[in-house]
Amino acid sequence: MKSSVITFPGSNCDRDMDVALKKFGFNNKMVWHDNNELPKSDLVVLPGGFSYGDYLRCGSMASKSRIMQSVINFAKSGGLVMGICNGFQILVETGLVPGVLLRNKYLEFICKNVFVKLDNKENTYFKNLNKDVLEFHIAHNEGNYFCTKDQLKEIKDNNQIAIYYCNKEGKIEDQYNPNGSIKNIAGIFNKEKNVLGMMPHPERMIDQSLSGEDGSIFFKNLINNIK
């Protein structure tokens, strides 16, 4: 299976994602933001980091990068595009997924493990996963997902909510919401479910010695679903 990770100026989880994808069997290529062409890919990943320093709005500059036109076309033709953290922020800026990501409610960067509840397994990302709650890791300053009432209704009606922040047992409550996201939303799909944006970093949970191993479960399942 072929994957591509886009490196923007200021990306800093691109190597981590490369390591994770290769570990679980992807033939991964790193793609420079200034390229026009996307290599043939089964999966395109927009990694975490601080593209363009996050100096304007997070992700907004990167969303206008040269490579992004190819990524958008790829997504619109049904290709799998996953945005993690800053990658999620970029996706939101391109309009591939609805909503915006605001600054965390307590105005502080948060780096810690969180639990997320899967809401929809009818998609390539989560199909066949035998768990409903995964332990992931977050590290962000602007992960507070927000959308209008109408948008919220629409994404609910279309089953576009991918994951919610919750506790170990899968309870979705305010106290388990690390950043103030509306309805505890941690990740969402586009309407067609081929584009996934989420704040948590599965690539930091791929080894017993790291923060945990639920990222391994996610990637193993993903490559099997793509095959």
Next chain:
Amino acid sequence: MEVNEQIAIDHGLKSDEYKKICQLLKRTPNITELGIFSAMWNEHCSYKSSRLHLKKLPTKGKKVIQGPGENAGVIDIEDGDAIVFKIESHNHPSFIEPYQGAATGVGGIMRDVFTMGARPIANLNSIHFGSPQHKKTKNLLRGVVHGIGGYGNCMGVPTIAGQTSFDSSYNGNILVNAMTLGLVKKNKIFYSKAAGLNKPVIYVGSKTGRDGIHGASMASASFDEKIEEKKPTVQVGDPFTEKLLLEACLELMAGDSIIAIQDMGAAGLTSSSIEMASKGNLGIEIDLNKVPCRETKMTPYEIMLSESQERMLIVLENGKEDIAKKIFDKWNLDFAVIGKTTNSKNIELFFNQEQVAKIPVNILVENSPMYDRKWKKSKLPKKNKIKNEVLNKLKIKDVLKKILSNQNICSKEWIWQQYDHTVMGDTIQKPGGDSGVVRVHGTNKAVAASVDSSAVYCWAHPLTGGKQVVAESWRNLISVGATPIAITNCLNFGSPEKEDNMGEFVECVQGIGEASKYLNFPVVSGNVSFYNQTKEVGIKPTPSIGGVGLIKDYKKMISMDLKEVDNLVLIIGKTEGHIDQSLFTRTILDEKNGPPPEVNLFNEKNNGETILNLIGKGFVKSAHDISLGGLLVAISKMCIKGDKGIKINKSKNLMNEIEYFFSEDQGRYLIEINKEDLKEVAKILDKNSVYYEEFGIITKNDIIINEKTKLTIDELKSYYTSWLTKYMS
């Protein structure tokens, strides 16, 4: 502008230093030249008060590839790999403007490390604030933490450990010390020594602006009420540009274009160009019109003294300009050939086709002032006579509660949760342990690092305090199963012009030297920060020691959380009941005098090495060194982290319970072992003459002492975790 003595004094130079300059030059310097002298001869850059004493530190060892004198120290971690590391202060700027001061401190130290060709793999910090009740403390703490996070997080380098303390002596002068570790191949280390004639001198990175002019001079002065006026001397950080600069430099370093490279840190273009020329015994010629400037009409004086961040100076091989330019263009960074190396041994600056400065390099460097300042020896204070009746009135539970929630003991999670500590995917021990640990990417090895300071001990008796900090750093590395290799030091002191403060410096350095020599734990890099004082009052002497060690098989790393019920906990090292200068005596009894605990280097070395031996044999399930707060605080942390309890039976010796549980005797650890292994472990300990005691048996929950005192783990947790969050909300 005509230069005279008054102008020189306004630049922070002393009258006799100005006379020396005129003598050496055989003329009066012009204003640009005076600026250069003031930047090179201030305390921060010239180490004029400290050099004499720093020379005495042990800096060599089998594992040392590069000791002090370069951008950072380098140690060998086998298999062709090396670790580049250094700690540096950014105290004065952080007090004036906490966010930018702290951020640029982190940026500066990372630049020191990647200048040598190493990719930064871990950041640490040691930060010290005034009393929590002081009106400025909260905002300074918030600003500093945001600044450290803002820069490190954006760079994508994990912040894996740190230290935070509060003490009223920092009310008017906080400390922010930042440390970085980088990984490099032994045969790809870059140095700052220029070589060869007519080699192009290249400027890369951000443009030069008017920020930070005279930053290094500001860092060499005491604070007074006009400190707010110094805000413009604080540099402004841009971590995004630094991330690009890092990637571009590493890309260029992969080839063979670079002869020498030096980052523009304190005193900017001045110190970087002079450093390179001086080390190469060459001259350097710079056309200042070619320096990329952010602002218009910048004068030669401003260009030379700007401390704009994220800039590098490189001496390239001839003909490699195009290759280099292409890389910097790719990363959207400025690139300019601004000069060349010469055989004149002068630094020569040109502006609008005119020569605006010409100074022999050796005058600036070798002839820089060096002082043998007067200093006062400290006496070991007399022991306090604390009566048993006073101690017997206290309940262990109440004391523990107060100490666990004390600002200098309690959990600092509120701080480190704001630092990305997991990026790069190799952090295997997060902040909150004895040391932070990161794997050496793609190998079975891991590197442990810790940063420590004990200002209270250093203040009570500088010689003992200096030794103690090194010993504590050593213990923190041992506790995670790492073999200690070397240290870096950041020496934060008051004014060297005061005999008391200078004495503290001299004796702390002596203590550091003695311990690092005995433990074979050499000093490979460091920095001195003097004039940490407000008006007449200096801070408590605060040397910060950053220790680095190697774990050959990362799967054998040890952490402090208790692992299994029914396992046994042993105390390694003897508890003597020394409570003077302990957190207990200082906070509960409010007794601030007395000597710090004695440091026995033989025991430190012997106990530490024996524990490493036990870890190597797989006997140790968890470990923690016993330091600030004493025995009961140490075991409480192990219980909280492991979510387990312990049944303690204090041996029936004559020592008072309070002294036993809260004394801060050195050289001690707690280790967890299997019951069945006790015989074997005891044999090894006995054979090495290591004193030990059986302390207790691990239980599911609650700490129970002598069957009468009981504390639940939830209680302990709430004492331990709530203070800082409450304070900051």
